[in-house]
Amino acid sequence: MKADGRPRTAREKYGEELKLRRMAAGLTQEALAREVICSPTLISHYEAGRRLPSPDDARRIDQALGTDGFFERWLEDLDPAFAHYFGAVAELEQEATEIRQYGGSLIPGLLQTKEYSRAVFQAYRPNYCAEEVDELVVSRAKRGLLLEKTSAPETWTLLDEGALRRSIGGPRVMAEQLNKVADMADSGRLRLHVLPLACGAHALLEGMLYLLSFADAAPLAYIEGLHNGRLLDDPALVDACRTSYTLALSDAASRQKSVALVRSIAEEHEHAHHRAHH
Known part of the structure; x- marks a missing residue:
């Protein structure tokens, strides 16, 4: 649950997991952004569950974090037209x-x-x-x-x-x-x-x-x-x-x-x- 009592969305869970794995790998958002070839702001969007990475970005995240295709595979289960689409x-x-x-x-x-x-x-x-x-x-x-x-x-x-x-x-x-x-x-x-x-x-x-x-x-x-x-x-x-x-x-x-x-x-x-x- 979020602090405001709202259940976490699938995107938020994805973002939280990304943050945990990034920290475990000892990388800052800036360092991960360099590996993924995107802006640090985009990484923060991903971790906050506001945005989902593209399949290419997810693949590069897995390479940078050594997560063996984990984020790329999970991305396939997250429909971009998610229920609370707006x-x-x-x-x-x-x-x-x-x-x-x-x-x-x-x-x-x-x-x-x-x-x-x-x-x-x-x-x-x-x-x-x-x-x-x-x-x-x-x-x-x-x-x-x-x-x-x-x-x-x-x-x-x-x-x-x-x-x-x-x-x-x-x-x-x-x-x-x-x-x-x-x-x-x-x-x-x-x-x-x-x-x-x-x-x-x-x-x-x-x-x-x-x-x-x-x-x-x-x-x-x-x-x-x-x-x-x-x-x-x-x-x-x-x-x-x-x-x-x-x-x-x-x-x-x-x-x-x-x-x-x-x-x-x-x-x-x-x-x-x-x-x-x-």
Whole structure:
């Protein structure tokens, strides 16, 4: 069990074992990093259970520690799309220097208002329990506080116009949500671009993408589908994801036009709300 009473995840057990074996071999994180050919920060991510090594890194760890394929074999049993698939990302985003997020049919979680995220969580469940939804809403709102910090990561947000028009939680909730996003863009908290419906096909149509950069570790990409998500650390895959994001960004409206579009769609939602109540 962890100090906070939470059971240790399989990744944390893997990381703890790595730390024990490294110390038993008399190596510092820096010394092991030299053998594995990675940054000491990455070794600390592995030992904290925040990241899993690639099969190549696991092989080099085994060579450095003389553990005879132990870490490489154990890695095969750890599905990278682990059940609490977002947990690692939520921890990693706290350490990120830059975040690039994309919302195709949804406003990304980091920017959601409580009412908007409540509507999303309710829609995911056939029979939702109010207490459970409340907990999820609170934990998502806590994540959003990251962008309020003075040391907040540089945040790029790319939204499909479809995400702005889909009425989640009703027109009042949507107006509030879109104004929040536009306010954050105006105050410099995030760089906002919108992909207008008129631009047609674009490089991120297929799904949700989240890119994280760090001061002292390799960048990561996170992709999510229905009931699963994958944290990608393979450099070629992360690179491909970054290219897709750049391509989509090149099809987006300018920052000024994007903020104006978000504001005008927020107004449309406002008018729909007033019409419904008069």
